[in-house]
Amino acid sequence: MDDHPEPSTLRVFVALAPPDDAKDELAEALQPAYAGYPRLRWNRIEDWHITLAFLGELPSTAVPLLRSALAGLAASHPALHLGLRGGGHFDERLLWSGIDGDLEGLHVLATDVRDLVRSCGIEFNARPLRPHLTLARARRDDPTGVPQAAAGLADFVGRPWRAERLHLVGSNIGRGPGPIHYRDIEAWRFGTAVRTGGGGRPRSAR
16 A cells, blocks of 8 residues: 555546566566567566556546446456466557466456446446456557567467456556556455356457
């Protein structure tokens, strides 16, 4: 939990975050891309997340209501078994890693999060969920590197992990020049039960 005073408005989203060992494993697989495409705008490893609902710019007065509602939702949901797998891109400009594991449970959680946010009187543009971990963006003056970096992740299969917490995150997007930085406003543990997938090999988000 971050006890610093909130600004009058926040760019907010609800997300999951892989554990450190899963992020370190992917970062190791990305070493050739880091070296080969240094002009990509690489996200900081500590900022890697899986967005469930992007809420946009909200008044800080909405945060206490969201905190209370999301705490209850997290307690009522089981943890999810997930993993990172492969890579891809959106429009040759945004590089991502795919999500494996209990995608059905992930979609159920995202739907519940979005319904809960609306029940709090907060409207937002609910785009279809495409589970992924954003890794880098191409610069406007140099769009090269993203498809090549995605191809380099084609065979990557990360270890499975458990999503332990639901995160309410704020960012500095639109607040001046420089890289995007994220911070947890608060995070809540999921319930003690663990949801398992429908059996067989985990499905890829790609």
